[in-house]
Amino acid sequence: xxxxxxxxxxxxxxxxxxQIIVAAIKVFARRGIIxxxxxxxxxxxxxxxxxxxxxxxxKEELFTMLVEDxxxxxxxxxxxxxxxxxxxxxKIRALTMEIxxxxxxxxxxxxxxxxxxxxxxxxxxxxxxxxxxxxxIERLLPLFRDGQQAGEIVDGNPEELISSYLSVLxxxxxxxxxxxxxxxxxxxDMLLRLIARP
Amino acid sequence: xxxxxxxxxxxxxxxxxxQIIVAAIKVFARRGIIxxxxxxxxxxxxxxxxxxxxxxxxKEELFTMLVEDxxxxxxxxxxxxxxxxxxxxxKIRALTMEIxxxxxxxxxxxxxxxxxxxxxxxxxxxxxxxxxxxxxIERLLPLFRDGQQAGEIVDGNPEELISSYLSVLxxxxxxxxxxxxxxxxxxxDMLLRLIARP
Amino acid sequence: xxxxxxxxxxxxxxxxxxQIIVAAIKVFARRGIIxxxxxxxxxxxxxxxxxxxxxxxxKEELFTMLVEDxxxxxxxxxxxxxxxxxxxxxKIRALTMEIxxxxxxxxxxxxxxxxxxxxxxxxxxxxxxxxxxxxxIERLLPLFRDGQQAGEIVDGNPEELISSYLSVLxxxxxxxxxxxxxxxxxxxDMLLRLIARP
Amino acid sequence: xxxxxxxxxxxxxxxxxxQIIVAAIKVFARRGIIxxxxxxxxxxxxxxxxxxxxxxxxKEELFTMLVEDxxxxxxxxxxxxxxxxxxxxxKIRALTMEIxxxxxxxxxxxxxxxxxxxxxxxxxxxxxxxxxxxxxIERLLPLFRDGQQAGEIVDGNPEELISSYLSVLxxxxxxxxxxxxxxxxxxxDMLLRLIARP
DNA sequence: GATGAATGAGTGTTCATTCAT
DNA sequence: AATGAATGAACACTCATTCAT
Numbered sequence: 001x002x003x004x005x006x007x008x009x010x011x012x013x014x015x016x017x018x019q020i021i022v023a024a025i026k027v028f029a030r031r032g033i034i035x036x037x038x039x040x041x042x043x044x045x046x047x048x049x050x051x052x053x054x055x056x057x058x059k060e061e062l063f064t065m066l067v068e069d070x071x072x073x074x075x076x077x078x079x080x081x082x083x084x085x086x087x088x089x090x091k092i093r094a095l096t097m098e099i100x101x102x103x104x105x106x107x108x109x110x111x112x113x114x115x116x117x118x119x120x121x122x123x124x125x126x127x128x129x130x131x132x133x134x135x136x137i138e139r140l141l142p143l144f145r146d147g148q149q150a151g152e153i154v155d156g157n158p159e160e161l162i163s164s165y166l167s168v169l170x171x172x173x174x175x176x177x178x179x180x181x182x183x184x185x186x187x188x189d190m191l192l193r194l195i196a197r198p
Numbered sequence: 199x200x201x202x203x204x205x206x207x208x209x210x211x212x213x214x215x216x217q218i219i220v221a222a223i224k225v226f227a228r229r230g231i232i233x234x235x236x237x238x239x240x241x242x243x244x245x246x247x248x249x250x251x252x253x254x255x256x257k258e259e260l261f262t263m264l265v266e267d268x269x270x271x272x273x274x275x276x277x278x279x280x281x282x283x284x285x286x287x288x289k290i291r292a293l294t295m296e297i298x299x300x301x302x303x304x305x306x307x308x309x310x311x312x313x314x315x316x317x318x319x320x321x322x323x324x325x326x327x328x329x330x331x332x333x334x335i336e337r338l339l340p341l342f343r344d345g346q347q348a349g350e351i352v353d354g355n356p357e358e359l360i361s362s363y364l365s366v367l368x369x370x371x372x373x374x375x376x377x378x379x380x381x382x383x384x385x386x387d388m389l390l391r392l393i394a395r396p
Numbered sequence: 397x398x399x400x401x402x403x404x405x406x407x408x409x410x411x412x413x414x415q416i417i418v419a420a421i422k423v424f425a426r427r428g429i430i431x432x433x434x435x436x437x438x439x440x441x442x443x444x445x446x447x448x449x450x451x452x453x454x455k456e457e458l459f460t461m462l463v464e465d466x467x468x469x470x471x472x473x474x475x476x477x478x479x480x481x482x483x484x485x486x487k488i489r490a491l492t493m494e495i496x497x498x499x500x501x502x503x504x505x506x507x508x509x510x511x512x513x514x515x516x517x518x519x520x521x522x523x524x525x526x527x528x529x530x531x532x533i534e535r536l537l538p539l540f541r542d543g544q545q546a547g548e549i550v551d552g553n554p555e556e557l558i559s560s561y562l563s564v565l566x567x568x569x570x571x572x573x574x575x576x577x578x579x580x581x582x583x584x585d586m587l588l589r590l591i592a593r594p
Numbered sequence: 595x596x597x598x599x600x601x602x603x604x605x606x607x608x609x610x611x612x613q614i615i616v617a618a619i620k621v622f623a624r625r626g627i628i629x630x631x632x633x634x635x636x637x638x639x640x641x642x643x644x645x646x647x648x649x650x651x652x653k654e655e656l657f658t659m660l661v662e663d664x665x666x667x668x669x670x671x672x673x674x675x676x677x678x679x680x681x682x683x684x685k686i687r688a689l690t691m692e693i694x695x696x697x698x699x700x701x702x703x704x705x706x707x708x709x710x711x712x713x714x715x716x717x718x719x720x721x722x723x724x725x726x727x728x729x730x731i732e733r734l735l736p737l738f739r740d741g742q743q744a745g746e747i748v749d750g751n752p753e754e755l756i757s758s759y760l761s762v763l764x765x766x767x768x769x770x771x772x773x774x775x776x777x778x779x780x781x782x783d784m785l786l787r788l789i790a791r792p
Numbered sequence: 793g794a795t796g797a798a799t800g801a802g803t804g805t806t807c808a809t810t811c812a813t
Numbered sequence: 814a815a816t817g818a819a820t821g822a823a824c825a826c827t828c829a830t831t832c833a834t
Binding site: 030031032034035112115116117118128129132133160163164165166167168170171172173174175176177182183184185186187190191193194198 | 232233310313314315316327330361363365366368371372373374375380381383384385388389391392396
Binding site for chain 1: 816817818819820821822
């Protein structure tokens with residue numbers, strides 16, 4: 001009796017959801033939560049604003065979901081480097097390149113906006129504050145320790161090294177995110193000097 | 199019945215203007231142009247929101263003026279290091295500390311917001327894009343060249359070095375500006391490794 | 397391949413229509429025309445909201461039709477008491493119980509909402525206003541006259557007696573309709589004191 | 595320095611508040627909380643809708659406040675009859691007339707809507723459910739007991755008598771509230787027969 | 793100069809209704 | 814006939830800006 005079978009329906013829904021998500025990441029990343037109008041997302045996704053609300057209950061919910069996804073994605077990226085071949089410093093080089101790679105930027109922008117904007121549910125901010133940097137440090141600690149023992153990485157408190165290094169990367173992503181120009185993304189080799197032993 | 203003479207009135211005007219400017223920098227820097235409500239600035243300045251409009255025609259005008267001032271101020275800071283004693287790298291160290299110093303942050307945040315926000319007249323954005331980084335490079339070029347010749351600074355295209363270095367500093371200011379935590383400001387010595395010869 | 401013959405289709409149509417009508421009465425009676433969403437009716441009827449529009453052109457049309465039906469039904473109930481045995485006051489007692497009986501309430505609520513809501517076409521309101529009470533008075537007039545002559549009913553203008561009595565009953569239905577509590581449905585004997593000679 | 599002194603300001607505020615309250619009661623009473631648009635209240639009060647929000651945070655808050663006020667007012671009306679001269683039944687007659695008087699109707703409509711509508715904060719519904727009828731019964735109990743002892747009021751559980759009687763009055767107000775006609779407000783003497791000993 | 797009441801354009805969200813399948 | 818994705822008009826609420834005092 002059903003005019004569209006279960007599967008077709010499911011497919012449409014998934015397509016639309018993805019359309020919306022892609023559009024939303026793009027707009028949110030550029031403009032933040034306050035600067036983003038639902039109508040912008042709808043326009044970017046090529047649908048009516050009403051349809052957004054078939055898929056997401058509210059702007060807040062949509063943003064929150066994206067941030068959570070972004071955090072999972074960031075952590076996965078962080079973890080994945082252990083599977084890579086090479087010495088610690090080479091792994092860090094690979095990670096650095098992946099982070100600064102254009103495709104990853106929107107996720108970091110999302111997290112940045114989540115941290116600094118107003119309209120974000122307190123719940124999300126706490127989630128980010130607690131999770132974020134500490135979780136990343138946790139992940140990278142073994143790698144940096146190895147690097148220090150191997151003499152590839154400068155001495156000093158490894159937690160501080162990691163958080164400093166990640167802060168630099170985050171900052172670069174934020175200022176570079178909008179292609180609006182002016183800033184320059186340093187070469188990876190330059191960035192590695194922050195932590196690499198000469 | 200004439201309660202205030204010309205001069206006193208003038209003085210009040212200037213005082214009020216300054217109050218507003220200080221308050222506006224503070225709020226704009228933290229929240230950006232969209233996230234800032236005129237009422238917030240008024241509250242921060244301790245005046246009524248109506249009075250704002252005696253001094254500035256609009257939110258946009260106020261923001262624009264602050265950005266322009268900030269750019270002048272940043273350039274002055276840049277220039278002033280030539281008056282400092284010490285080797286090139288020591289001057290850069292001093293500049294770095296000044297930039298990252300809390301008091302300077304709002305100006306950079308303003309410029310950052312001007313670059314990335316919507317409500318800003320295109321005219322201002324262009325002004326910033328073209329002026330900003332190039333002007334800074336111009337200023338610092340002699341210093342970096344000296345450093346390279348003295349063997350204190352790594353080889354390579356000095357313009358790229360400068361813009362990379364300033365991009366890192368800008369990024370750090372942006373992610374650190376809100377005291378919201380998570381990020382860590384690296385030590386100056388660590389940052390200097392980006393450009394200093396070992 | 398012709399899976400259903402004319403008659404079966406017709407039967408389905410009628411069944412669906414009835415499902416919708418029953419559901420709509422229930423929801424409209426409780427929540428009024430504004431408070432009722434088409435999706436509520438669809439859910440109550442166990443069908444999709446899209447299907448509603450195969451059977452009724454609009455919410456307004458559906459509501460209007462129900463009200464008209466309700467008025468016919470109410471008038472029939474009014475008339476039927478003449479077939480009952482017993483003295484006038486006993487007939488009125490029976491009518492009172494039937495009206496206040498839970499099953500009859502939705503119809504009166506519908507009429508009440510039709511009278512007081514906005515979305516209802518003015519045409520329907522007028523219909524109700526003119527028809528409603530006067531038609532009922534017409535129907536009951538012989539009964540009340542008989543009762544007065546038999547000394548069972550208090551003296552006075554019978555039209556006024558009837559409309560007052562019916563107003564009391566209507567009011568009680570309205571305030572009791574939602575089981576939300578607080579109000580109490582008086583005993584029939586108490587209500588009859590409004591018109592019965594002691 | 596202040597352009598309008600404290601007192602003038604206060605007066606304006608009070609005037610506006612009252613304007614709004616009067617307008618809101620009128621519109622809410624007629625159309626309920628869902629059927630009432632803020633723009634209707636603004637129009638009725640002769641102000642812009644924006645100004646409503648200088649005085650009340652939200653539609654819900656406005657409605658809630660009115661209901662609370664109405665309940666206080668209703669209780670005061672209830673209590674005041676003890677100050678009246680006359681026998682119990684005469685006091686009840688006076689109360690009945692006051693309740694049914696046109697000026698009191700909006701308050702009861704408000705309470706009615708609060709009880710039956712959807713958009714009402716659960717908090718208010720509970721407040722009403724618990725308070726409302728029981729509080730009224732409490733107030734009137736001594737009076738009805740006196741009346742029964744004096745032989746003016748019929749025998750039977752006085753709480754039930756009171757709640758039945760008040761339910762009848764409430765119902766009449768609801769069906770009569772909109773001047774839309776059809777219904778008839780019974781004479782006080784007729785209503786008193788519900789409880790008065792012949 | 794100073795205040796805050798007042799306005800209205802703009803944004804998030806809901807829901808009746810349409811339509812491809 | 815039946816479904817649910819899709820649209821857009823309507824409404825609550827916010828906030829930059831104006832203006833009487």
